[in-house]
Amino acid sequence: MQEEEDPKEYRWESGYEKTWETIQEDESGRLEPSVTEIIQRTKRRKLLDREASVRLGIMRHVYIILDYSQAMTEQDLKPTRQICTLKILEDFIKEFHDQNPISQLGIITTQNKVAKRNSDLSNNPQRHLDCIKKLQDVPCRGEPSLQNALEVALSSLRHLPPHTSREILIIYAALTTCDPGEIIATLQKVQEANIRVSVVGLAAELHVCKDITKNTGGSFSVSINDLHLKELINEHLEPPPASTKMDHTLIKVGFPHQINADAKPALCMCHLDDLPPLNTRGYYCPQCTAKYCDLPAECRVCGLMLVTAPHLARSYRHLFPLKHFNEILAEESSAKECYGCQKQFTATAADKNVYVCRTCQQVFCFNCDIFLHETVHSCPGCASNPTISQYTNT
Amino acid sequence: MTEEGCLLVMVVDMHPQLAEHDAHTYLNAVVAFANLHLAANVRNSLGVLAANHLESRFLYPSCDGDGVERQRDGRLEMLGQVDRAIERGLKTMAVAAGASPMHSEQSESLLSGAMGRGLLYIKRRETEEVLTKKLQSRLLVLKISSDTGSQYLTYINAYLTAQKMSTPVDVCVVGGECGLLQQGADITGGTYHCVRQVTELLQTLLLMYHCGPATRRKMNAPPPDTVDYRAACFCHRTLVDMASVCSNCLSVYCKAVPLCTTCNVIFQTDRPLVRLSKKKK
Ligand SMILES: [Zn+2]
């Protein structure tokens, strides 16, 4: 467990860089180039940091514990803490399933001293989105109970196979917790079950929350405003480094066929309860030919995990990250234009630096460098080189 | 005039296997389609990339060869430039390809690299023109070479990027079907079609690929085929229906293996696998 944080320093004292001191006017008296450069630096630093982690817990099981107490009705986030958080969670859920294809989410709320499981662990984003929608009409009342909420999460996370990464994300607004017993005992159990607990606070730092995260290897943060809150919650999109106690195993998955024309109309297994019209479009389990209208899903008949190849491929970017490019001065490079977007390198401040792929030696502009590392995750220069492209993909 | 312009980026396969088909007809179709696109709307713009087994190359707008950026007054002048740029680029590529002997494993063009560059070009044009108007853009891939699956990862990365940028990837394959490119068209909402003969190419391009996605929705096109969404296993690169997946890194194996060759973890093969297979019965 690495813990280099100074315990005496509070959240509101740290983490602020004095960016205003580094902003300087250029010769023509403009601030803009200086500001652009700071933004560029931060972006690149973030990318460099990310490359360090190697082993990831990609099969994630995450419970979101949402504080639904009186404290959520405060209006310091607009329109209220409740609505603002739900809105952020909506985007989070969509993005989470996009980036973590065979992971599962669940939602627990706590109010009036009890905790309630609103949505079971599942990899169907629609179910969670429906749950979020329903929660919008539920009023926030009473006091929350951290212990009860943790117990609910624990009861279902504990029985998961040992190769999964178990996580709890607590979004907490209250400054108190109303527990039936000693919370320390619950924390002990959480720790033993190898669950990683992270807390995002809406109001202030709570000692008990900070303790939980510290003991389970999670992260702790308190938001300043709505944008910051979104950023903090979205940090949990990336899989955490796998804990050492985790076992690894082979999971059986099926790649369903999508049949349109010659199949007989059938009910899809995912919407059995609300009796959808019979149709032929869908995905068919390769083991038992049950039909599903959307993937990923876990086959209700035979228990096979059903995914498509692109679903899995979404995670490969965690696995084969694009190595960061070397930054060199534009005049040191012989290239006249960006290899990717064909932008001509001019002598302006924006093109002061160019970026060279360490594998294929092609030169890219700043925008392409960021875009390749943030979104594309593979280098078109390497893909256009017959020797490298054969070698990297096998 | 109210219609907004469209940026079409063509990725043209120039693999030596083209010799098996009628190269002349093929190139004529490419150039004719490029010209038609530019002539159809004053605001339309074009990018052309070519790829063979050795490289990918920007043909238009080309950076070598002067005079390309200078004269832009007449439309005909521009069309002439497109023709000349494509011709010049292809000649250079053909000379380079002829100079080096082809290995048997290089039976596929480096299309994924060209697609990646095309997407970066689209991205730049979109950010440049975001202030004046919303630029509609799409990618058109013409493929003739065979399919080996060796570029799987870069293809998928390109599709997911295109999907994020909401840029449709249209695919027209000459000769045999290509499942991997079909996936790309399906993911990004583009059109996939396979023509048997090169002689059908121009007609197909004009009928199915000239209009934008909005118009296509109104056309009575044949229903999309079944898309093959199987994955290739990491060990043999064959497509599989059911597979074992490493819980740590999601590598795909067609049969049980004692350790993952991608991330080097050793598998606890006793419990979970047995439980799952019992459930099957
Ligand atoms: Zn099944």
Ligand SMILES: [Zn+2]
């Ligand atoms: Zn660039």
Ligand SMILES: [Zn+2]
């Ligand atoms: Zn490279």
Ligand SMILES: [Zn+2]
């Ligand atoms: Zn295999």
Ligand SMILES: [Zn+2]
């Ligand atoms: Zn692995």
